[in-house]
Amino acid sequence: MSGQKIYHLNIGREQLEGAQIALIPGDPDRVAKIATHLSESRPLGRHREYFSHIGKVNGKSVVVCSTGIGGPSTAICVEELAMLGVKTFVRIGTTGAIQPHIPIGSVVVTQASVRLDGTSGHYLPSEFPAVGDFGVTQALVNASNELGFPPFVGITASSDTFYPGQERYERVASHLLPQWIGSAERWKRFGVLNYEMESASLFAVCTALGVKAGCVLSVIANRTKSEHVKRDAVEETEAKAIHVAVRAVAALVNQ
Ligand code: URA
8 A cells, every 4th residue: 555545534554654552532633732742742633523643652652543433433433543554443432431439520331341332243243242451441541540549440332323322312203222221221231331422333333344442431410410511520521431442552562
């Protein structure tokens, strides 16, 4: 693919300067914020939901690229970055906690995900779990502890939808399919920590491609109290997850 740009991300292999690690937020607007934590950072490409920067951590090239929301766009991002040589993916996202003891403003590190998505089924049989890489997950947990944000570590329910799949009723159509009614309480009883929308797909794609993934999330809602996201908590909370991910990457690039 020398000189060519890969279709969706609109970037080429040379631009990645040998980067083997990617920081992958969902939101394109988070890319430039994350890149401020890298040295020599600059923008690469922009196309649809995919915005990328390149920079360095401990002297090693690291790419930052948004995935957009949900499994299908995440899978495209990971497939294309892997084609360009990336071998480790660290997702930085936001989440709604479903356990009462997980406050807004805290950090969750996802160990494995309940597969409430469609994309993971395109990569793995339904019996196969969506699991993060142990080493990447451990690096995120260590980084979070070192920064003074002891993380909640465990299982995330990863849903294709923000509304029905996360059992939200405050919408135009308040009825839900039977499979979603009472589902938040069921996941809670099984000890699931939180809802988000990309980790199951990310873990499945990475398992199928033979590359590594981890996931750190900032808590911006607590579903045991309200369906709503606390908008004024987003910036500060998301900054924590960014710090954790960059510190973890600093440890991973030296391995
Ligand atoms: N992201 C989600 O998927 N759900 C929430 O409640 C908050 C962020």
